[in-house]
Amino acid sequence: MDEALRAGKVSAIANVILTVFKVAAGIFANSTALIADGIHSLVDVLGSILVWLGIKVAERPADASHPYGHFKAESLAEMAVGLIIILSSLLILYESVSSLVNESIPHFESYAVAVALFSAIANELLARYKIRVGVKTRSTSLIAEGKHSRVDVLSSMAVVVGFILVYLGYWWADSVVAIAISVVILQIGGSVLKNSIDVLMDRVDEELALKVKSVLEKIDGVKSVDFIGTRGTMKSKIVEVHFTVDVGMDAETVDVIQKEIAEEIKERIPEVVNVVCVVNITKPKVLAVPVDLNGQYTGELDSPRFVIVDLESGERKVVENPHHRAEKKKGYLISEFLEKHGVSMVAVKKVGEGARAHLRSRGILVKIVNSGLRNIEDVLKAVS
Secondary structure (H helix, E strand, O other): OHHHHHHHHHHHHHHHHHHHHHHHHHHHHOOHHHHHHHHHHHHHHHHHHHHHHHHHHHOOOOOOOOOOOOOHHHHHHHHHHHHHHHHHHHHHHHHHHHHHHOOOOOOOOHHHHHHHHHHHHHHHHHHHHHHHHHHHHOOHHHHHHHHHHHHHHHHHHHHHHHHHHHHOOOOOHHHHHHHHHHHHHHHHHHHHHHHHHHHHOOOOOHHHHHHHHHHHHOOOOEEEEEEEEEEEOOOOEEEEEEEEEOOOOOHHHHHHHHHHHHHHHHHHOOOEEEEEEEEEEOOOOEEEEEEOOOOOEOOOOOOOEEEEEEOOOOOEEEEEOOOOOOOOOHHHHHHHHHHHOOOOEEEEOOOOHHHHHHHHHOOOEEEEOOOOOOOHHHHHHHHO
């Protein structure tokens, strides 16, 4: 980040020097385009200062008032740079139209052409330097400022072309070329502004979201990916994921899954600094109630029958439990049997750890219901 701050300072100093040269040469040569270009460079100084401030604020750690950090300060600086570019283009457009209407004729002066060429070369070097450092430090505001310097290159080259055409006798060329370049500058400013607004409005990075989804889909225990949200700048991303796990999964396993998701995302996507997980649990849809031969609730998993109830439609059916007299693997066999009937929750008074584990492995939630109940309707009320 020190390198990014240094680049911001270098940009500010360079733009001050260029401003002095261009404005002075523009006044002596009576060139509206060169004066406007000089004013543009003066405005660049403000942009460089804003970028420097934005980077400084973005460095601050998270606190109670800003739990997600201060990284959006860079986007605010980027927005300011975009607005400055747009205002600069409008200023150049205004001055150019005024000169054209008033038939202001610039003087062809070799020193003015030299200043414009020097400005174009200096700004191109500045643009490459700031964009390179911006990409290296993942600073969106510095990259935006680099694009702004590239706009200055176009502006200065337009001045050179204008001077050449003036020399050939086209007095209006200085203003016309300045008008054309102001339109190009306006488009670039709009692009920078849009990028900053996307970050400030937490627009989802679709490419990043696809990477996150691919990570979640490979994690054991994640039944479905329900929502992926991303926010942040190029170098600091916060990801929020909502996913569903199987019904009956214990809290310890859910915690392990969340940690694995956070670690995998950060490992695959280095710019992610924080992962927020929201766990959804599948709501039970089919309930199994163990009953005796008279249809009374027993609460025992090895009862001779089960009443299978669709909790959404209310439909019921009674099925025989073929494993209620099994001597071995009873919990395993009954769990397998209930799974085949689409059961997602079973109501019992108590259940052994082995049987509970078998049920959980098949996504069946165990609901402990009061042992004093006997009627099916009372059991359903207790479950709901």
